[in-house]
Amino acid sequence: MTAVNQHFLELQGSYLFSEIAKRRTKYMEQNPNADVISLGIGDVTRGLPPAVIEAMHKAVDEMVNVGTFKGYGPEQGYTFLTDAIIAGDYRTRGIELGNDEVFVSDGSKCDVGNIQEIFSTSSVVAVQDPVYPVYVDTNVMAGRAGSFNSELGRYEKIVYLDCSAENQFKPSLPTEKVDLIYLCYPNNPTGMTLTKDELKVWVDYAIENDCIILFDSAYEAFITEENVPHSIYEIEGARQVAIEFRSFSKTAGFTGIRCAYTVVPKELKGKDANGNQVSINELWNRRHTTKFNGVSYVTQKGAAAIYSPEGRAQIQELVQYYMTNAAMIRDGLREIGLTVFGGVNAPYIWLKTPEGFNSWSFFDHLLSEANIVGTPGVGFGQCGEGYFRLTAFGSRENTERAIERIKKLSI
Amino acid sequence: MTAVNQHFLELQGSYLFSEIAKRRTKYMEQNPNADVISLGIGDVTRGLPPAVIEAMHKAVDEMVNVGTFKGYGPEQGYTFLTDAIIAGDYRTRGIELGNDEVFVSDGSKCDVGNIQEIFSTSSVVAVQDPVYPVYVDTNVMAGRAGSFNSELGRYEKIVYLDCSAENQFKPSLPTEKVDLIYLCYPNNPTGMTLTKDELKVWVDYAIENDCIILFDSAYEAFITEENVPHSIYEIEGARQVAIEFRSFSKTAGFTGIRCAYTVVPKELKGKDANGNQVSINELWNRRHTTKFNGVSYVTQKGAAAIYSPEGRAQIQELVQYYMTNAAMIRDGLREIGLTVFGGVNAPYIWLKTPEGFNSWSFFDHLLSEANIVGTPGVGFGQCGEGYFRLTAFGSRENTERAIERIKKLSI
Numbered sequence: 001m002t003a004v005n006q007h008f009l010e011l012q013g014s015y016l017f018s019e020i021a022k023r024r025t026k027y028m029e030q031n032p033n034a035d036v037i038s039l040g041i042g043d044v045t046r047g048l049p050p051a052v053i054e055a056m057h058k059a060v061d062e063m064v065n066v067g068t069f070k071g072y073g074p075e076q077g078y079t080f081l082t083d084a085i086i087a088g089d090y091r092t093r094g095i096e097l098g099n100d101e102v103f104v105s106d107g108s109k110c111d112v113g114n115i116q117e118i119f120s121t122s123s124v125v126a127v128q129d130p131v132y133p134v135y136v137d138t139n140v141m142a143g144r145a146g147s148f149n150s151e152l153g154r155y156e157k158i159v160y161l162d163c164s165a166e167n168q169f170k171p172s173l174p175t176e177k178v179d180l181i182y183l184c185y186p187n188n189p190t191g192m193t194l195t196k197d198e199l200k201v202w203v204d205y206a207i208e209n210d211c212i213i214l215f216d217s218a219y220e221a222f223i224t225e226e227n228v229p230h231s232i233y234e235i236e237g238a239r240q241v242a243i244e245f246r247s248f249s250k251t252a253g254f255t256g257i258r259c260a261y262t263v264v265p266k267e268l269k270g271k272d273a274n275g276n277q278v279s280i281n282e283l284w285n286r287r288h289t290t291k292f293n294g295v296s297y298v299t300q301k302g303a304a305a306i307y308s309p310e311g312r313a314q315i316q317e318l319v320q321y322y323m324t325n326a327a328m329i330r331d332g333l334r335e336i337g338l339t340v341f342g343g344v345n346a347p348y349i350w351l352k353t354p355e356g357f358n359s360w361s362f363f364d365h366l367l368s369e370a371n372i373v374g375t376p377g378v379g380f381g382q383c384g385e386g387y388f389r390l391t392a393f394g395s396r397e398n399t400e401r402a403i404e405r406i407k408k409l410s411i
Numbered sequence: 412m413t414a415v416n417q418h419f420l421e422l423q424g425s426y427l428f429s430e431i432a433k434r435r436t437k438y439m440e441q442n443p444n445a446d447v448i449s450l451g452i453g454d455v456t457r458g459l460p461p462a463v464i465e466a467m468h469k470a471v472d473e474m475v476n477v478g479t480f481k482g483y484g485p486e487q488g489y490t491f492l493t494d495a496i497i498a499g500d501y502r503t504r505g506i507e508l509g510n511d512e513v514f515v516s517d518g519s520k521c522d523v524g525n526i527q528e529i530f531s532t533s534s535v536v537a538v539q540d541p542v543y544p545v546y547v548d549t550n551v552m553a554g555r556a557g558s559f560n561s562e563l564g565r566y567e568k569i570v571y572l573d574c575s576a577e578n579q580f581k582p583s584l585p586t587e588k589v590d591l592i593y594l595c596y597p598n599n600p601t602g603m604t605l606t607k608d609e610l611k612v613w614v615d616y617a618i619e620n621d622c623i624i625l626f627d628s629a630y631e632a633f634i635t636e637e638n639v640p641h642s643i644y645e646i647e648g649a650r651q652v653a654i655e656f657r658s659f660s661k662t663a664g665f666t667g668i669r670c671a672y673t674v675v676p677k678e679l680k681g682k683d684a685n686g687n688q689v690s691i692n693e694l695w696n697r698r699h700t701t702k703f704n705g706v707s708y709v710t711q712k713g714a715a716a717i718y719s720p721e722g723r724a725q726i727q728e729l730v731q732y733y734m735t736n737a738a739m740i741r742d743g744l745r746e747i748g749l750t751v752f753g754g755v756n757a758p759y760i761w762l763k764t765p766e767g768f769n770s771w772s773f774f775d776h777l778l779s780e781a782n783i784v785g786t787p788g789v790g791f792g793q794c795g796e797g798y799f800r801l802t803a804f805g806s807r808e809n810t811e812r813a814i815e816r817i818k819k820l821s822i
Contacts, residue, residue, distance in 0.1 A: 001621045002590040003531035004681035004689045008697060043482040048474040056471045056709070063459040063467075063667070066806065070667040071454040106517050106669075106704075113702035117552065120414035137701050141528065179413040210412045256474070256481040256708045258517075270415035278415045286419060290548050291524035293517075297667045298467070299707055395477065 007143040010155075014133075016379030017041075020363070027367050037402045038373040039329070039390040042188065042348070044253045046321060048302070049314035052252060055305035059298040070297040075289040077104025077261070081300045084307040085261060089246070095233045101265055101281060103288050104303075106295050108218050108247040108260040113138040114291075115214060115243060115262070116180070118283040119270065123179035126159040128171055130189055130380030130387070132216070135182040153382045162383050163190065165352060169341065170198060173205050181206065184216040186223060189380045189389045190350040191326075191342015193228045199235050206241035212268070212280070213242040218260075221251040221319050223345040239265040243280070250347065250393075252306045252315050259295055259303045322347050325399040326392035332403035333390075336411065347392040350377070354411040362388050370405040418554040421566075425544075427790030428452075431774070438778050448813045450740070450801040451784040453599065453759070455664045457732060459713070460725035463663060466716035470709040481708040486700040488515025488672065492711045495718040496672055500657065506644045512676050512692060514699050515714075517706050519629050519658040519671040524549040525702075526625060526654060526673070527591070529694040530681065534590035537570040539582055541600050541791030541798070543627070546593040564793045573794050574601065576763060580752060581605060584616050592617065595627040597634060600791045600800045601761040602737075602753015604639045610646050617652035623679065623691070624653040629671075632662040632730050633737075634756040650676040654691070661758065661804075663717045663726050670706055670714045733758050736810040737803035743814035744801075747822065758803040761788070765822040773799050781816040 020040060028034060048056075062068040076082070082102040090097050105111050113134050116125075125139050136158060139145050146157035154160055159178050161171035169192040174181070183202060186193045194202075206213050215232040223230055232242045244263040248254035268280040305311045326343040333340045339352040353362040359376035366372045366388075377387030394402070431451060439445060459467075473479040487493070493513040501508050516522050524545050527536075536550050547569060550556050557568035565571055570589050572582035580603040585592070594613060597604045605613075617624050626643040634641055643653045655674040659665035679691040716722045737754040744751045750763040764773040770787035777783045777799075788798030805813070 001680060001682040001688070002534060002623045004683060004691070004694055005529050005531055006684045008529060008694050009683055009689070011697060014700070041483075045477060045480065045482065047476050047480050050475075053471055053475055056474075057468060060464055060467045060471065063664075064461075064464055065458050066456060069456065069458050069664075071456065071664075072452075072666045106707075109704045110702060118416050118419060120416055123413060134701060141698070141701070212413045253474075253480075253482075255483045256705075258704065258707045269412060271412040272415060272420055273417050277412070278420070280415070283415055283419050286422060287552070289425070290422075290545060290552070291521060293520045293669065294667075296517075296669045296707055296710055298709065 005141065007141050010145065010148055011137060011140050012148055016375070020373065020375065023364065023367065024373055034371050036367070036371045036373060037394065037398045039394055039399070039402055040373040040375045042391050042393065043255050044250060044393050045395060046253055046318055048253050048257070049306065049311055049318060051305040051308055051311035051314055052302040056298050056302040059301035063298070073294045073297055073300070075292055075294045076100070076285070077102070077295060078297070078300050081304045084304045088307040090231065090233070093231060093234055095231060097263060098266065100285070101263055103262045103264065103284065104295050104300065105260050105262060105288075105292065106258040108216065108245045108249065109134055111245050111260060111262045112214065112216055114287065115284070116142055116144070118280065118287055119180060124157070124159060124177060126161055126174050126178040126181045128163050128182070128184065128187070129160040129382060130163065130377060130384035131182070132184060132188050133380070160381070164383055165339065165341070168192065170194060173201070177209070179211050180214060181211055182214045182216065184218075186217075186219040186228075186346035187342070188219065188346075189348055189375070189377065189384065191344075191346035191348035192350070193223065193225070193345045195227045196229045196234060199229050199232060203232070203235045203238045203241060207237050211241070212270070214245070215242050216245045218245065218247040219250060219346050220246065221315070222323060222347050224323065225345055228345050233263070233265075240267040240269075243268065248303050248306070251319070252303070253318060254303070257299055257302060259299050321396070322392045325394060325396060328399055328403055329390055329392060332406055336407055336409065338411070343392065349390045349392065351388050351390070353386050353388050359385055359388055366409070370402070370409050372402050372405060416552065418552050421556065421559055422548060422551050423559055427786070431784065431786065434775065434778065435784055445782050447778070447782045447784060448805065448809045449784040450805055450810070450813055451786045453802050453804065454666050455661060455804050456806060457664055457729055459664050459668070460717060460722055460729060462716040462719055462722035462725055463713040467709050467713040470712035474709070484705045484708055484711070486703055486705045487511070487696070488513070488706065489708070489711050492715045495715045499718040501642065501644070504642060504645055506642060508674060509677065511696070512674055514673045514675065514695065515706050515711065516671050516673060516699075516703065517669040519627065519656045519660065520545055522656050522671060522673045523625065523627055525698065526695070527553055527555070529691065529698055530591060535568070535570060535588060537572055537585050537589040537592045539574050539593070539595065539598070540571040540793060541574065541788060541795035542593070543595060543599050544791070571792070575794055576750065576752070579603065581609060584612070588620070590622050591625060592622055593625045593627065597628075597630040597757035598753070599630065599757070600759055600786070600788065600795065602757035602759035603761070604634065604636070604756045606638045607640050607645060610640050610643060614643065614646045614649045614652060618648050622652070623681070625656070626653050627656045629656065629658040630661060630757050631657065632726070633734060633758050635734065636756055639756050644674070644676070651678040651680075654679065659714050659717070662730070663714070664729060665714070668710055668713060670710050732807070733803045736805060736807060739810055739814055740801055740803060743817055747818055747820065749822070754803065760801045760803065762799050762801070764797050764799050770796055770799055777820075781813070781820050783813050783816060
């Protein structure tokens with residue numbers, strides 16, 4: 001019998017969302033008439049911007065006739081899209097990128113999952129805790145995580161960077177040698193950010209300590225405060241130490257349409273077994289062109305449309321809609337005396353569970369007393385225990401109703 | 412500096428298509444008025460079937476409004492599509508599959524590239540020669556190929572299954588122990604097929620020798636002969652030893668739209684380090700859900716439309732168009748005395764280069780004497796030397812003109 005990748009067997013069950021579904025189903029069976037509102041999942045709910053819809057219809061029509069039909073495109077994305085990305089997302093912030101530094105893909109989940117392939121399996125990986133599980137799980141699969149210590153709830157070889165209310169969810173620098181550091185800002189799940197000065201500390205650290213930052217900025221469109229960097233390349237020196245991941249999923253409602261991109265600057269180098277420099281951009285290009293065949297032309301046309309003046313205005317409206325929800329949730333939770341984080345530069349609100357509640361008992365309490373489903377913080381890591389995530393992606397009406405219910409909650 | 416995946420450095424340059432482009436560009440510079448026809452790349456050229464266009468427009472419109480908007484879908488694909496696949500591609504041939512045995516993806520290149528991840532890096536891999544390069548390159552990246560022997564033009568740890576005119580491009584069974592066998596039928600690049608009895612020999616071998624067949628049937632829609640299996644699961648016992656890859660790329664013109672699927676039967680087992688059985692279906696499901704976020708809803712609706720009565724008729728017409736080209740190319744080449752393979756159950760025509768020509772010198776001859784670009788067989792492996800690939804994916808007009816020119820060729 002063919003031997004399997006033994007590292008897969010170290011993966012822990014994807015417990016979080018199945019456990020949420022189980023508890024919700026059980027509650028609904030016992031209370032069939034309950035009007036449950038979900039502020040749990042990080043998925044958008046509003047329609048696509050009209051400019052995107054129009055562009056996609058046009059692109060579909062181009063596929064009808066021989067003269068305008070598009071077959072295989074460049075694996076890295078059409079230049080009409082990479083040009084628009086560079087001009088719209090980077091040049092406006094004083095950052096210059098080459099077309100061959102931007103790789104269009106079908107989702108940031110894929111990119112943040114695949115990026116580790118181009119590095120040695122002996123690389124030491126650091127992640128924030130709490131954390132988006134894909135960073136950890138994909139390194140488990142590759143054998144960088146070692147065994148799972150079920151007492152600690154952690155993998156033995158992963159370096160966890162603890163985040164809590166005490167440090168405002170801004171972790172300390174690693175105290176041991178690491179090679180790859182996953183940073184996500186604005187953060188999922190905490191909704192917190194770093195200022196430019198704070199992010200500079202990480203860039204400087206990476207330069208001094210020869211490590212690479214894998215910077216996930218999937219939520220940058222939700223930033224409202226001046227001093228919060230949208231791109232890590234706003235920080236001097238970042239081009240030599242950072243890869244940046246961006247997504248159209250939340251920015252423009254593309255969770256069901258699938259488009260994202262990854263920036264890998266030419267200055268970024270790794271080393272081979274003999275200590276010689278290797279271009280990370282070239283390695284990623286080889287990976288991307290060998291194992292991926294480009295994003296749908298129709299999707300890429302839709303994505304490019306968000307950079308038109310109409311598209312820009314429409315996605316700003318979309319972001320504003322969700323951020324108004326976020327402010328309502330923040331304010332409502334504070335009114336009843338809860339300690340709340342996030343929701344200012346991110347669509348996630350992260351709350352400290354009231355005294356006497358851990359993440360899961362607060363989940364049960366919120367479900368049974370207010371018929372609201374959220375996400376227990378401990379599902380994102382050990383440091384998430386005692387916290388709880390709500391999302392701003394619901395409808396206005398549901399968000400208003402949820403807040404009314406929360407205000408009546410006994411805590 | 413962070414250490415890179417050293418195995419990437421064993422990859423050979425993607426020499427083939429860049430060298431073709433280089434020679435073509437040089438010729439065009441010297442002969443700026445030359446009317447060059449490409450029968451080189453394996454990409455479709457006709458428009459999408461009307462049923463697909465209609466379904467995609469409808470799906471785009473569903474994305475406008477909150478009530479019909481689709482966010483994240485199941486990573487494995489919507490059941491409207493997996494149901495259609497099972498009913499349309501399998502039940503009609505007497506094969507039953509569960510919805511959880513079919514994984515929809517954004518392309519067979521991704522799937523055949525990613526599948527190796529779930530197996531041990533010490534697995535021994537066998538490939539046909541000539542071969543689709545992705546099978547080899549993705550195993551090089553994972554460290555299963557060892558070093559490249561430039562004298563032999565082969566990786567030291569890969570088991571190559573030689574295919575030539577002498578064995579009608581049907582390789583002998585491996586003589587050493589292998590774990591994973593990539594088989595592609597109808598074959599790219601040779602266009603040749605196996606009969607049911609011939610494929611049964613491979614299934615029986617895999618059962619007896621505890622190995623897994625990775626069966627790429629991306630071109631099954633082009634099969635015209637009765638006795639050629641469309642699916643490996645037509646062969647008894649295949650469910651316990653085979654994974655099957657299928658694509659909408661060539662069948663329905665989806666190269667620019669991106670949709671494919673992979674079948675992983677529940678009976679298929681591997682073993683862990685202790686010799687215990689592990690479900691390959693569960694491993695692939697874990698890989699697929701961790702590193703992939705589903706195919707665009709719009710694309711999936713388009714793919715499902717090819718299973719409607721109108722869709723079926725339209726893709727048959729599309730396939731017929733290309734296969735008429737294939738027959739023309741075959742007949743034309745034979746008329747001038749060339750030995751020709753393929754083109755009956757596949758859109759590829761594989762010809763033995765005339766005496767005195769190797770693959771590249773025939774490329775140059777064809778380009779300069781007939782202004783036709785094809786693909787040198789040696790680009791697909793050592794056993795491809797002395798062969799040449801032409802594709803049936805051009806327009807009728809270009810194919811006719813190309814054949815007229817070839818008939819006048821001095822060989």
